[in-house]
Amino acid sequence: MDNNARKRFYRLVFIALIMVSWELTARLGIFDQNLFPSMTSVIRRLIELITKESLLIKTAYSISLVLLSMIASLVVSTVLIILGRKFVWMGTNIELVNSVASPLPGIAILPLVILWLGVRQEAMFFIMIHATLWPMWRQLSLGADRLHNRYKRFEKAFGLSPLKRFYHIYCLGITDDLLAAMSVSWSRGWRALISVEMIFGIVGAQTGLGWMIYERRMYMDTEGLYAGLIMIAFCGVLFESLIFKKRNLRRTT
Amino acid sequence: MKALITATGLGKKFGDVYVIKDFNLVLHEKEIVVIMGQSGIGKSTLLNILGKLEPYDEGEIDYDESVFEGIGVPFPFVFQEMDTLLPWKTVKQNISLVNPKASDDLLKELIENVGLTDHQNKFPHELSGGMKQRVGIARALICASKVLLMDEPFGSLDKEMRLKLQDFLLKIQDKYELSIIFVTHDEEEAKRIGHRILTIK
Secondary structure (H helix, E strand, C coil): HHHHHHHHHHHHHHHHHHHHHHHHHHHHHCCCCCCCCCCCHHHHHHHHHHHCCCCCHHHHHHHHHHHHHHHHHHHHHHHHHHHHHHHHHHHHHHHHHHHHHCCCCCCHHHHHHHHHHHCHHHHHHHHHHHHHHHHHHHHHHHHHHHHCCCCCCCHHHHHHHHHHHHHHHHHCCCCCHHHHEEEEEEEEHHHHHHHHHHHHHHCCCCCCHHHHHHHHHHCCCCHHHHHHHHHHHHHHHHHHHHHHCCCCCCCCC | CEEEEEEEEEEECCEEEEEEEEEEEEECCCCCCECCCCCCHHHHHHHHHHCCCCCCEEEEECCCHHHHHHCCCCCCCCCCCHHCCCCCCCCHHHHHHHHCCCCHHHHHHHHHCCHHHHHCCCCCCHHCCHHHHHHHHHHHHHCCCCEEEEEECCCCCHHHHHHHHHHHHHHHHHHHEEEEEEEECCCHHEEEECCCEEEEC
């Protein structure tokens, strides 16, 4: 068994152990059934939510909101990086804004955003962009700096045009950093979305996973609440560890 | 022989400190001039100045008009750092990127002349150090310039590979009638390839 296979095996054993202990704890009745339902009933409810109660549509809606805000953040980051490179004063100030805004959790600016934009989808989107933009900008900016330091003499010596530089060096060379940027941006965005959805609830035509788990609590549907949490964790891991997983796309010299 | 580059009384300061002072150089047609000196003495800065990558503070440089008559950049560089090749582009793409005006025939000929025909679709990480430097040379040659500026191009290679590439460079210089300014700190290398050697102290 190679190292990765062994790791996967240990993880599966650990998950199986947790599930069995959960089931046993629930069946022994140590906690109130309404607070701590059995694992089998949670899984049953999860299947029910998927097949009969549009859990997949809610999940897709939540994912699409994060991805949309990430695309917007990618565009804004690119513009900020280009402006920062073109004008030194701008680069310095973007850096300053990033250091102030980046540590602020999306939920912290929520009251202010509600005051300015109201409880609307625009406000939700604003918070999502705030959550995804700064980590995206930071990672891409580091990547662009690295590429600039490595190729600045080459660019100059061979007189590459700005467009050629942008595409052949920066767009093609930044793929690994882009993946890392997507990964960190996703995790910040996903967390922010779930919190924000619980507060914004039904501001649009569709509701997402955050609102769903909040709603399950109101109806005292604990199995559904746990099922929602499993789905949230699953999506988080799926995107962060598999889809945006760090891999060497930019062949190394 | 016609002088292509004439530098007179060249000086460059960083703050109040001179890194280059009163430097004179004449590069004639089909000539290899080696600039020799210890590391950190300002050889690369000098090459950057001659290649118009950096400004200078004193003196003057005259370029013969014929230097600018090529179809690409007038002063293509070959760098010591082999990682100036773009890792996400193949050998062929790395070479053609710097001069889109160059014909396919020229590209093919150059790849053949640097002995990389069988490797033209490989990526830099699939090549040896010597091969990468040959790509660097082909990338400079595709600019079809009369002048080549080489900044310790073989400095990071082992002795055997260095000797091979020195022979290769002499052949290429002869074939394309190039004028080369070659920077090195290796005396043996300077003597082997230089028609004239200028030592910076």
